[in-house]
Amino acid sequence: MILGILKEPQDESRVAFLPEAVKTLLSWKVSVWVEKDAGSKAFASDELYQSIGAEIHNRNEVISQSDLLIGIQPISEVEISSMKPRAVLMGQLNALYNPELTKYLIENNRTAFSMELVPRTTRAQAMDVLSSMATVTGYKAVLMAADLLPRFFPMFMTAAGSITPSRVLILGAGVAGLQAIATARRLGASVFAFDVRQAAKEEVLSLGAKFVDVEGAKEDKSAGGYAVEQNEEFLQRQKDTIHEHASKADVIITTAQIPGRKAPLLVEERTVKVMKPGSVIIDLAASSGGNCALSQPDKTVEINGVRIVGVGNLAAKMPQDASKMYGKNYLNFLKLIIKDGNINLNFEDDIVQGTCVCHDGKPVSSRIQI
Known part of the structure; x- marks a missing residue:
């Protein structure tokens, strides 16, 4: 053969x-x-x-x-x-x-x-290319954000004064999200993470991040660990909560996707407009519709000083x-x-x-x- x-x-x-x-x-x-x-x-x-x-x-x-x-x-x-x-x-x-x-x-x-x-x-875990590549993507996304951000990730105590740590918001705590959390924490950032799955909360906390909780999410055990579509009432509460946290964030990394469907919209245009100039959004779901309303696949756009990177095949950056x-x-x-x-x-x-x-x-x- x-x-x-x-x-x-x-x-x-x-x-x-x-x-x-x-x-x-x-x-x-x-x-x-x-x-x-x-x-x-x-x-x-x-x-x-x-x-x-x-x-x-x-x-x-x-x-x-x-x-x-x-x-x-x-x-x-x-x-x-x-x-x-x-x-x-x-x-x-x-x-x-x-x-x-x-x-x-x-x-x-x-x-x-x-x-x-x-x-x-469990038996198929060792064959799961999506999880493997998500590990690469989550890691690389944080490095990309750190490179673009015009300030340090960690806290510094210097003769010129103290530098406060950057605030990083991770949306989606699947494999890519958890790797992004771990990498951002290793770089010394203050990390917050959101996921509709309550099962993700313990993993987020174990990595030293704070969990952003929105009550009332619908879950489905048959979804294989993926998020599922939510009702309109929950989606509005979710967007309002993300809007509040995003306004304080230096970096947002979005990872939320639903197999076979358009990626859920998590970061609205109004949210981008209240973010600090110099902030960075890395949208890992850009190729399937984007978690950010203003992201474009494989392009970087700047809105009011906020850079939005629509990531495509980020795993290819670490061949x-x-x-x-x-x-x-x-x-x-x-x-x-x-x-x-x-x-x-x-x-x-x-x-x-x-x-x-x-x-x-x-x-x-x-x-x-x-």
């Missing part, structure tokens, strides 16, 4: 597998073909892949000859059509946000796995460790579908079933609605 590793688009620095992960694949009696320069932006040369036994080929060869084709970003319909008839495609295909591609895969009898669909269960984590998630998942050097799809396994977009012309994951 040939496992192909693709080079990502121009704006993506990560690679699905670094050479250290390819070593493991080779030990599974799998031939590994790597697209030329696939790992170059993650500082993994073609020579390094070749030195451990992988083969370097051009893109057309990798796509047309692989039995299992793996990347991170989706590939085009034209490239999918050039794959082997029974080949398996795997990546972060954004199956819930990209219905056209999902429909194409189903109509063309392709077998595809989309890693953002990995169930949020080495992000690729390492991604590859480990992939390896843990591939253990479920590679047996004796061949693909063996067991749809009785809840993780395999839950992650599979389609097989034999039919949707497989219960989350795929076509």
